[in-house]
Amino acid sequence: MPPTKHARTDPDPAPAFGAGPDSPAGAPATNAASSFLKNQARRVRGPVALVAVTGMLGAGLMILQYRLLAAAINGAAFDGKTLDQLWPWLWPILPILFIRAGLVWLSEAASALAAARVKQAVRESVMDRLLALGPVRLAGDRAGGLAALLTSGVEALEPYFARFLPAMTMAALIPLAVAAMVLPLDWPSTAILVLTAPLIPLFMILIGKGAEWMNRRQWAKLARMSAHFLEVVQGLTTLKLFNASRREAEIVARISEDYRLATMSVLRVAFLSALTLEFFATLGVALVAVFIGFRLMWGEMDFQRGFFVLLLAPEFYLPLRTLGAHYHARMEAIGAATALADLLARPIPPAPPAPMASPLPATPPGIVFQGVHLDYAEGRSGLAGADFHIEAGCVTALVGPSGAGKSSILSILLGFAAPGSGQVLVDGVPLAGFDLQAWRRRIAWVPQRPHLFRASIADNIRMGDPSLTREALEEAARQTGAWDFIRSLPDGLDHPVQEGGGGLSGGQARLIALTRAAARRNATFLILDEPTASLDSETERRAARALNELALDRTVLVVAHRLETVRASDSILVVEGGRIVEKGRHEDLVQNGGLYAVMAASGGLIEGAGGRR
Secondary structure (H helix, E strand, O other): OOOOOOOOOOOOOOOOOOOOOOOOOHHHHHHHHHHHHHHHHHOOHHHHHHHHHHHHHHHHHHHHHHHHHHHHHHHHHOOOOOHHHHHHHHOOHHHHHHHHHHHHHHHHHHHHHHHHHHHHHHHHHHHHHHHHHHHHHOOOOOHHHHHHHHHHHHHOHHHHHHHHHHHHHHHHHHHHHHHHHHOOOOHHHHHHHHHHOOHHHHHHHHHHHHHHHHHHHHHHHHHHHHHHHHHHHHOHHHHHHOOOHHHHHHHHHHHHHHHHHHHHHHHHHHHHHHHHHHHHHHHHHHHHHHHHHHHHHOOOOOHHHHHHHHHHHHHHHHHHHHHHHOHHHHHHHHHHHHHHHHHHOOOOOOOOOOOOOOOOOOOOOOEEEEEEEEEOOOOOEEEEEEEEEEOOOOEEEEEOOOOOOHHHHHHHHOOOOOOOEEEEEEOOEEHHHOOHHHHHHOEEEEOOOOOOOOEEHHHHHOOOOOOOOHHHHHHHHHHHOOHHHHHHOOOHHHOEEOHHHOOOOHHHHHHHHHHHHHOOOOOOEEEEEOOOOOOOHHHHHHHHHHHHHHOOOOEEEEEOOEHHHHHOOOEEEEEEOOEEEEEEOHHHHHHHOOHHHHHHHHOOOEOOOOOOO
């Protein structure tokens, strides 16, 4: 079968994606993440431009509001104006407040829209890349790391596009607008603002560099923890059987504690950064206030102008403080984007040749491997010149020791891998010339670990063909031997199944998966990986006989270690070292005394459901 992963007990594996925080590749990884974020930002130029426009309009209204407020207070305090005389300055403030609130809402909506667009596009890109890579090229990745990347990794981009990117736009526009307004009114205050403003981004960057490294380490720990925890949950039954659950619980607790400490380290730096930014912003406003106060006392400035400048001073620093407060969102996005960019940069297999104009044959296919070689990216050889023939309309058993090349053969037939050399012929036509999706529609595949969904038994069987009638479901269940246990259930075919086959035994779940494959009448090629595993002796014999019935109008390839299943096949292919070393029927291969005979005698093949291994 295509490579599968088993539960691992390594408490500290390498991060699932991207360079480690301490590796020399850290800087290139950060550059790749920054490029990835910039490319995603191009998708949302419209919403970001809307944020900029609303920000500038809001800044203009804010300046007008403070000018009116300064004039009103100056008139009341120094010019002795009455309330009726102050209304021309006061009444415009109310609609200005409402308009500013509307602009803030519009800016928030545009930011949320930008984040949603990016998340959807990235999620689609990741899913497309995962499907393009296939299970063979992803065999070295941990399922938990992939799950964390699709969930937490993509969600970590939202604060960057919804908060940091708009804040960066505002930090570039609003201080300039405020400084331009203050300059003709009071150049010393403008000088103070311009000289102190760079201190905020400077210290933000200095502190952020260290926090960025820590955030990458935190993301690596999150991916590690997610991957390990998922694999522990998947292997919980095995851990219980071997009384290792308590030890694994301690390992999970230790990994969780490491992640907690890494998170607290990042937060500590984030709080230090916020404190530093607040300090410099407060210092700048205080200096402006002191200079204005002395100049008011010396009579060098009138109150209205000084008060107006003092009102604008905090607004000058506010976008910079907001940018600093959301700088942590950028660091978190960099950590996630490093992993996302690493995955999206993985090379995908070259596109197959254009599909042939002639459709796939509707009859059971005969398949020939001619000198097929398959090498994996890590240097491991899968097939080394495999030559064999799968007869049309027959049951062919594929046996061999672990790592012999059975998974590689199935990966090529399922379209997950392409031969490095040699070719695969389907009824004399190269498999590479057919449309891959059309070819897969002709295949019914029962993996080693079939998955059942949270639905009824009937709905699970219909996953292969939604048009199946109740009569067709019952007929397929009778054919595979699943009807005996189905009819004994209170609801029969309507019996609910939990996600992953919960509520059913392993053998019952496998029979339903086998029935799902048998019910697909348009599938002329069946690939079955250990179809009779977890079955009792009687059910196994019935399922083995059912394989011969399925082969009446189909070609069946069975990967098996069960002697009953192997015996029932029309032909047996023995794989070793990526080659077919023996071919024939059970009796002939046993008499030949080769690898098959050794496997049958030493327990490489299982004699019955309860026999020796």
